[in-house]
Amino acid sequence: MGGFVKGLLVTADGSVFEGRSVGASGVTQGEVVFNTSMTGYLEVITDPSYAGQIVVMTVAHVGNYGITGFDEQSEGPAAAGFVMRSLSRFHSNWRAEGSFASYLTGHGVVALADVDTRRLTRHIREHGAMPAAMGTDADESELRELAAAAPRMEGRDLASRVATATPYLVESEGDRRGKVVAMDLGIKRDILRHLTRRGYDVMVVPPHTSAEEILSYDPDGFFLSNGPGDPEPLTGPIETVRTLLGKVPTFGICLGHQVLGLALGARTFKLPFGHHGGNHPVRRLSDGKVEITAQNHGFAVDLWPLAGSRPPAREGLVTPDLLPQRVDTPFGEVASTHQNLNDGTLEGLRCLDVPAFGVQYHPEAAPGPRDAAYLFDEFIELMES
Numbered sequence: 163m164g165g166f167v168k169g170l171l172v173t174a175d176g177s178v179f180e181g182r183s184v185g186a187s188g189v190t191q192g193e194v195v196f197n198t199s200m201t202g203y204l205e206v207i208t209d210p211s212y213a214g215q216i217v218v219m220t221v222a223h224v225g226n227y228g229i230t231g232f233d234e235q236s237e238g239p240a241a242a243g244f245v246m247r248s249l250s251r252f253h254s255n256w257r258a259e260g261s262f263a264s265y266l267t268g269h270g271v272v273a274l275a276d277v278d279t280r281r282l283t284r285h286i287r288e289h290g291a292m293p294a295a296m297g298t299d300a301d302e303s304e305l306r307e308l309a310a311a312a313p314r315m316e317g318r319d320l321a322s323r324v325a326t327a328t329p330y331l332v333e334s335e336g337d338r339r340g341k342v343v344a345m346d347l348g349i350k351r352d353i354l355r356h357l358t359r360r361g362y363d364v365m366v367v368p369p370h371t372s373a374e375e376i377l378s379y380d381p382d383g384f385f386l387s388n389g390p391g392d393p394e395p396l397t398g399p400i401e402t403v404r405t406l407l408g409k410v411p412t413f414g415i416c417l418g419h420q421v422l423g424l425a426l427g428a429r430t431f432k433l434p435f436g437h438h439g440g441n442h443p444v445r446r447l448s449d450g451k452v453e454i455t456a457q458n459h460g461f462a463v464d465l466w467p468l469a470g471s472r473p474p475a476r477e478g479l480v481t482p483d484l485l486p487q488r489v490d491t492p493f494g495e496v497a498s499t500h501q502n503l504n505d506g507t508l509e510g511l512r513c514l515d516v517p518a519f520g521v522q523y524h525p526e527a528a529p530g531p532r533d534a535a536y537l538f539d540e541f542i543e544l545m546e547s
Contacts, residue, residue, distance in 0.1 A: 174292045295308035
């Protein structure tokens with residue numbers, strides 16, 4: 163891993179965090195966020211939803227089981243930078259194809275270890291996710307200027323930057339049951355695997371594909387993927403969803419859920435520091451069951467404007483009345499279906515008059531628990547009904 167090369171991370175508010183360079187030399191900028199997953203560092207760094215962000219892992223040790231290409235969620239690292247408390251000097255895993263340190267340097271990722279990630283995480287929690295700059299080839303004052311000049315997430319269409327430019331087909335595994343058109347807003351490979359393993363061909367299309375072109379594929383269902391950035395600039399995908407609602411069964415997750423919400427007439431807003439990790443508790447409102455979920459987003463959907471009233475003030479624990487039970491939209495009634503038990507925000511919605519639903523979290527996990535994988539089966543049932 164070479165000798166000690168000092169690196170710095172400086173946030174837009176001027177806070178300085180020292181560490182050791184364990185990746186590529188140079189400087190990077192991005193919104194700094196923390197991820198609470200205990201494992202899955204390769205899945206995290208290759209998740210396109212992290213485009214434009216510097217990821218801070220809260221787990222103490224990273225890299226102890228190496229890397230395996232099958233676990234990558236895209237063609238390579240998507241995160242703007244990576245920060246750890248401790249990078250393992252050795253790895254041990256029968257699946258390992260190399261070390262995480264070699265992966266970072268080989269892919270040109272600016273990364274720091276030996277950082278006080280506990281202090282950095284607390285800083286983000288207290289002051290919110292913010293732009294930062296980090297690296298080895300600039301001093302503190304230069305990094306402070308770069309952090310202050312770094313763009314914020316609000317108003318940024320990052321999905322178009324990470325999505326495919328041309329359509330491509332992923333064939334089903336086993337007996338073919340149908341076809342899904344998936345709008346790529348930053349799609350993860352494990353999402354495609356969940357659909358193909360259930361017998362569906364998946365035609366993956368760019369984010370600004372028209373409704374007419376999507377219908378020309380004669381799909382049994384339409385899927386809106388995860389992705390990075392602010393959903394509001396995605397006016398093309400939002401209009402496409404409006405055209406398709408009621409014509410083809412629709413399922414959206416993460417950014418796709420937000421695009422669905424905007425198409426229905428809801429609004430979105432930026433969370434203070436987002437939801438990033440594999441241990442977020444979510445209440446299923448239909449029966450009160452709690453799922454432990456994998457999440458990665460900085461924005462959320464708000465249905466209250468469609469209810470014509472303000473949400474009640476939160477007092478104590480999160481309760482279902484912090485969400486409107488049902489709201490009227492141009493496409494009929496929409497129900498709140500899931501709620502985050504940390505902050506009470508909306509985690510799922512379902513259209514009651516057209517075949518469409520969405521969830522804010524990642525039912526495919528990768529990494530994370532598999533509590534929510536049943537949602538892919540619900541999508542299959544919606545298509546086949």
